Amino acid sequence: MSSARAERLVNLVLCLLSTRQFLTADRIRATVPGYDAASDESFFRMFERDKAELRDLGIPLETGRRSAFDTVDGYRIARQDYELGEVALAGDEAAAVALAARLWDSPELAGAARGALVKLRAAGVEVDETAGLAVEPKVRAAEPAFGPLLAAVQAGQVVSFEHRPNPNTPARRRTVEPWGVVSWRGRWYLVGHDRDRDDVRCFRLSRISEPVSPRGPAGAVHRPDGVDLMDLVRRSAGPPPVIGVARVWVASGRALGLRRLGRVAGPREHAGRPGDVLELELRSPETVARWVGGHGPDVVVLDPPELVDAVRRGWLAAAKAHATTTSSSGTSSGPGGVPTQAGARVGGTVR
Structure with missing residues (x-):
C-alpha cells in the first residue's frame, strides 16, 4: 500500500469516528484529504476501494441515512464497535x-x-x-494444499480439488464449501460441506492433490452456527466406538505390547502354562484379531465368539498363503513351519 493511500485511510477512519451522524460521500470528499483533488469518477473508484479495505481490516463501517427524508446513503464508524475493550492479562x-x-x-x-x-x-x-x-x-503445515485451503476458508469461497480417500484408491474430484482447517493428532484436515455427496465431510490435507481451485465469489460460504470442527474430525478420523470387551489369555512374560493395550483381570493357567486373562476394548474384531494372531500360541482368545472367528480366518488365510508358496515340496506347512491338516486348530490362538 502506498503511503498516500495509507494516510488517506487513516484520515477516513478519523473522520467517520468523529461524527455520530451518517456522512454522505460528497461530505466525506470535501472533508478527507486525498479525495478533494480527484475527479468524480476517480473519487468514487477510490472511495469504493477504501470502503472494501476498511471492511477487510475488520473496521465496522456502517451505512445508513440521517432521516427518512434523505435520499442518499451515508457512512460512519460506531466508536463502541471500533474501540477495543479493556484487556487485562x-x-x-x-x-x-x-x-x-x-x-x-x-x-x-x-x-x-x-x-x-x-x-x-x-x-x-x-x-x-x-x-x-x-x-x-x-x-x-507442510502440505501444499494448506495455504490455498486456509485462504479459501478466510475468504468464504468454494474450492475444488482432487482427493484420494486412501493410497490404494484413485483420486476423485471434490467440490467443497470449506468451514475450517483443523489439526488433529499431528495431521491437518479440511472440514466442510461436500457438494458432490451433499453431506459434511473431513479431508486429510496430505491426500489432497494440487491445484486447489477456488470457485465462485468470495463470501459465499458461511459456517453454520454451533458446528464443532474438532468434534467432526474426531468422529471422522478417530477410532471407531467401543462395541464390547475382548477377553484373551496371555502367557506369562509374553505379548508385552498387547498387555499395554489392555487390563489384567487376573491370573490363569492354560494348557499347563501360567498366564493372565487380559481385557481389551473391542472396537473392530478384525483389528484386534491382527494384534492377537501375531503372537501365536502365546495368546488364546476366550471371547467374544466373533473375535474367535476373526482370528481363525486370519490364521487359515496365512496357512493357505504359506502352503501356496511351498506346494512344490509336497508338504503343506502352517505358520512357524508346523505341518497342518484341514480342520485342525492353527497355532493354538483360538479355542
Whole structure:
C-alpha cells in the first residue's frame, strides 16, 4: 500500500469516528484529504476501494441515512464497535499468549499471530515474547494444499480439488464449501460441506492433490452456527466406538505390547502354562484379531465368539498363503513351519 493511500485511510477512519451522524460521500470528499483533488469518477473508484479495505481490516463501517427524508446513503464508524475493550492479562496468561504466537511458523499463520500481539500491545498489555524460551513449540503445515485451503476458508469461497480417500484408491474430484482447517493428532484436515455427496465431510490435507481451485465469489460460504470442527474430525478420523470387551489369555512374560493395550483381570493357567486373562476394548474384531494372531500360541482368545472367528480366518488365510508358496515340496506347512491338516486348530490362538 502506498503511503498516500495509507494516510488517506487513516484520515477516513478519523473522520467517520468523529461524527455520530451518517456522512454522505460528497461530505466525506470535501472533508478527507486525498479525495478533494480527484475527479468524480476517480473519487468514487477510490472511495469504493477504501470502503472494501476498511471492511477487510475488520473496521465496522456502517451505512445508513440521517432521516427518512434523505435520499442518499451515508457512512460512519460506531466508536463502541471500533474501540477495543479493556484487556487485562495476568503474567502467566501473557506468557501463554507469547508462547502461542511463537507456535506458528508457517507463512500463512505467522502474520496473524504477529498482528494479535500488536493489538494487545496497543491495548496496553505487555506480552513478553522471551518468556518460555526453554520451550520451542512448532506447528508445521507442510502440505501444499494448506495455504490455498486456509485462504479459501478466510475468504468464504468454494474450492475444488482432487482427493484420494486412501493410497490404494484413485483420486476423485471434490467440490467443497470449506468451514475450517483443523489439526488433529499431528495431521491437518479440511472440514466442510461436500457438494458432490451433499453431506459434511473431513479431508486429510496430505491426500489432497494440487491445484486447489477456488470457485465462485468470495463470501459465499458461511459456517453454520454451533458446528464443532474438532468434534467432526474426531468422529471422522478417530477410532471407531467401543462395541464390547475382548477377553484373551496371555502367557506369562509374553505379548508385552498387547498387555499395554489392555487390563489384567487376573491370573490363569492354560494348557499347563501360567498366564493372565487380559481385557481389551473391542472396537473392530478384525483389528484386534491382527494384534492377537501375531503372537501365536502365546495368546488364546476366550471371547467374544466373533473375535474367535476373526482370528481363525486370519490364521487359515496365512496357512493357505504359506502352503501356496511351498506346494512344490509336497508338504503343506502352517505358520512357524508346523505341518497342518484341514480342520485342525492353527497355532493354538483360538479355542
